[in-house]
Amino acid sequence: MKKSSPLLTAYRVFAYITGVGLILLCASCIAWYGFGTAEIAVAIVGTIHGWAYMIYVVLAFSVGNKMGWPIKKMAFVILAGTIPTCSFIAERKVMRQIDEQVAAEEQLELAKV
DSSP states (O other), X not given: OOXXXXXXXXXXXXXXXXXXXXXXXXXXXHHHHXXXXXHHHHHHHHHHHHHHHXXXXXXXXXXXXXXXXXXXXXXXXXXXXXXXXXXXXXXXXHXXXXXXXXXXXXXXXXXXX
């Protein structure tokens, strides 16, 4: 898989959308349950985050499948979208590992020639 793949770009975008959406949802829930305001914000942000998370799950699974990850690793990356700020951490770690894997595959290709 190339580092500039549309699949990787989509994964990165939805990792950030999911992370920001979850932080906003948590803040909205605190405002609603703690202060009795922002009920509509919870509904709107919750819906957007829910849809974004479903897309994130599909993208993370697709990236993991193309990269040959074990199911356990895919599950951890997917679950990172359920904990505030963890999708940011998982995205950075995944991209670092993909960079290393792509570099190793390029070295193998060069060694074959």
